[in-house]
Amino acid sequence: MSELSVKHLLGIKYITKEDIDLIFQTADNFKEVINRPIKKVPSLRDITIANLFFENSTRTKLSFELAEKRLSADVINFSAAASSVKKGETLIDTVNNILSMKVDMVVMRHPNPGAGVFLSKHINASIVNAGDGAHEHPTQALLDSYSIRERLGDVGGKNVVIVGDILHSRVALSNIYALKLQGANVKVCGPKTLMPKYIESLGVEVELNLRKALEWCDVANMLRVQNERMDISYFPSTREYTQQYGVDKALLNSLDKEIVIMHPGPINRGVEITSDVADSDQAIILNQVENGVAVRMAVLYLLASKIKQ
């Protein structure tokens, strides 16, 4: 086993195929660990991790915190809503204050793209990007690929379509990097207004017709419409969006093969997917959540192994 090529996990863009393989092998071991009667290992008992969430999060925050606790790390939590950030403190000041309490690793979610990269240039602790604006969300992409690998055996050669709000989605960008790195074929599908301008330069095809996209793919990753990031209206109405880009059971049943449905959450039931799709056997949404803990344990463990005594 080699080690990760990076000190921080800032984005999939900065890591290699070998890094992904190593993370997945390690996650396999942690998946076994979290299914034991006692789901805890002592590896990170002398590591302190700060979870800095400058933006709201439910599952990512819980998943990271659980992963850290399963590894026996000491955890401190910070959320911007109840902090001095509101009093005008800068990001570096906030983080340096936290680091002076002898913190070894930082897990950060921030509304500004590149916040993690910026921070990595100013502090010594290992940083894990838990989402920076509409830029990257590397652990989500890793757990998505890990879940595809678990269900279909391999990611390489598979046809994956990412459906929905590509423009505002850090999940989409990280997934595109991760899937391409592993040799999958990737299409994006959604309203033209929600497609980034130079998306083809990432080596993906744009498909505006949902049915055609689903007929082509093995896996459909359904994204939420990120209303909170929309300052203008990108489509006429939610109802029209659902008619064009929503997946329901009837649509899935009309395909000549059974495709895998993924969703990074939170789901807007009845908008991008209906409840009967979300709760069907074709959906691996809850597997994604379970795998999220194992993958995050692997990432934290491998990054921590690079922090020498």
Add this chain to the structure above:
Amino acid sequence: MSQKVLLNATEVHIILNRLACQLIENHEDFTDTVLIGIQPRGIFLAERIKQLLTDTYKIENVELGYLDITFFRDDFRRSEKILAANKTQIDFVVENKKVVFIDDVLYTGRSINAALTAVQSFGRPKEVELLCLIDRRFSRHLPIQPDYRGRQVDAINEEKVKVSWVENEGEDTVYVINK
């Protein structure tokens, strides 16, 4: 680097049979006993012992699992050696069972110390014993001793004891290698 043969194939086979018989002496039909091979090198010895118990001594239902101790090691971040995790597979209940740890070489005792913590993730064993093929005495860092030992050696720290198995290296031999 020089190496000498500590045990040849015949000697290894005699010792394996003796260890199997000693286990039977203490555990009879193995109804309350489970074997756990310590990853990565203990699993070959564990499989051999199980094979002997089943094929030669006709004991049925001997349960064998594999335990990986990587995440329980006490030298994480403290050594240059990169720790590779292996598969843990324990498909039986450990609670209230007599557990026999099986490893090829007992050296500092730190692996077994980690294994003692790791196995508790699967329940509280009634008791835990240790079987090893080679016991490097005078090298212990912890108060851990084997209950069943194949051969005791006085190798110095600069030497390495390597156990080769037919299924892995093509021969059943134990070497002492001068690094």
